[in-house]
Amino acid sequence: MTQFGPDPWFPVYRTSPGGLFPFPAPQWLTYDLREVGGRSTALWTEIESVARECSVPGWDGYGALPVQPSTVERTRSLLMRMPTGLPEPEIGAEPDGAITLEWHGRSSRALSVSVASDGPLHYAAIIGSSKCWGTEEFHLSFPERLRRLVAEVETQ
Amino acid sequence: MSDPVVQPVEDGETLARFILHKGHIRGFGTQQARVRANVFMPGPRGELSVFRHTGISERELWELGKTEVAALRGFPLLGRGDLAVCEARAASSSLVIERSEPPRNHANITGWPTEKASQKIIALALAEASRFVPCGEQPALSE
Numbered sequence: 001m002t003q004f005g006p007d008p009w010f011p012v013y014r015t016s017p018g019g020l021f022p023f024p025a026p027q028w029l030t031y032d033l034r035e036v037g038g039r040s041t042a043l044w045t046e047i048e049s050v051a052r053e054c055s056v057p058g059w060d061g062y063g064a065l066p067v068q069p070s071t072v073e074r075t076r077s078l079l080m081r082m083p084t085g086l087p088e089p090e091i092g093a094e095p096d097g098a099i100t101l102e103w104h105g106r107s108s109r110a111l112s113v114s115v116a117s118d119g120p121l122h123y124a125a126i127i128g129s130s131k132c133w134g135t136e137e138f139h140l141s142f143p144e145r146l147r148r149l150v151a152e153v154e155t156q
Numbered sequence: 157m158s159d160p161v162v163q164p165v166e167d168g169e170t171l172a173r174f175i176l177h178k179g180h181i182r183g184f185g186t187q188q189a190r191v192r193a194n195v196f197m198p199g200p201r202g203e204l205s206v207f208r209h210t211g212i213s214e215r216e217l218w219e220l221g222k223t224e225v226a227a228l229r230g231f232p233l234l235g236r237g238d239l240a241v242c243e244a245r246a247a248s249s250s251l252v253i254e255r256s257e258p259p260r261n262h263a264n265i266t267g268w269p270t271e272k273a274s275q276k277i278i279a280l281a282l283a284e285a286s287r288f289v290p291c292g293e294q295p296a297l298s299e
Binding site for chain 1: 174176177178179180182192193194197198199200201205225226228229231271272273274276277279280281283284
């Protein structure tokens with residue numbers, strides 16, 4: 001199991017699946033949340049890096065709001081629920097403190113999804129000459145509409 | 157003292173959005189580096205702050221980025237996204253581009269839709285139409 005050092009943004013969560021144990025779970029039942037969902041360490045590292053750089057007001061030089069820890073956690077939660085087989089996004093931040101997930105394909109194909117600390121996910125996509133945008137709710141599963149768009153953007 | 161006169165920006169002009177944050181550049185440090193869409197998202201006050209190329213040299217333009225943008229945060233200037241005014245207006249007819257000085261050559265892009273998803277699709281189009289210029293580099297002549 002990969003181990004990571006103490007980190008205010010990404011504490012190593014050691015818990016029992018389902019929270020069945022009132023005390024620290026036995027070693028054989030523990031896991032590191034960063035390994036859940038089949039996502040690469042590089043992705044979590046990128047989120048961590050963006051979160052750090054954008055954690056102060058005005059991080060973009062134009063008065064941007066800081067990225068909050070709750071936004072980082074929600075982004076991780078969304079990505080852990082992303083279906084395996086979909087490519088990992090590039091990570092960025094927006095002036096309102098939202099985290100951006102971006103997928104880029106060839107020939108003017110791009111999808112951008114904004115994750116805030118609460119509320120719906122806002123997205124916009126350019127796929128060749130067509131454009132679409134809107135909002136999707138995120139609770140416990142990765143929105144099907146976004147899954148389709150990621151696949152479409154990444155399709156040759 | 158009279159109120160400042162708001163003057164429009166001409167279609168033939170080019171705008172620069174200065175960039176301080178690596179996460180705003182795709183492929184940073186490579187020849188294929190591109191500007192990300194979130195560079196062109198409006199700020200909390202509904203404005204996108206840019207600088208006009210018109211009437212100043214490349215050196216003066218970079219100097220504006222360093223003194224008026226980068227110095228505010230104390231981070232180095234990484235580059236800028238150059239965008240033709242006509243491309244911005246083509247992305248959305250609702251956008252309004254007006255001079256807003258001081259500082260010198262400053263302008264604001266306003267008129268953004270209130271829905272965030274609508275802002276995002278415009279920002280994506282602006283990013284597609286823009287060109288990344290690393291700090292200190294002369295842009296290639298396209299005309």
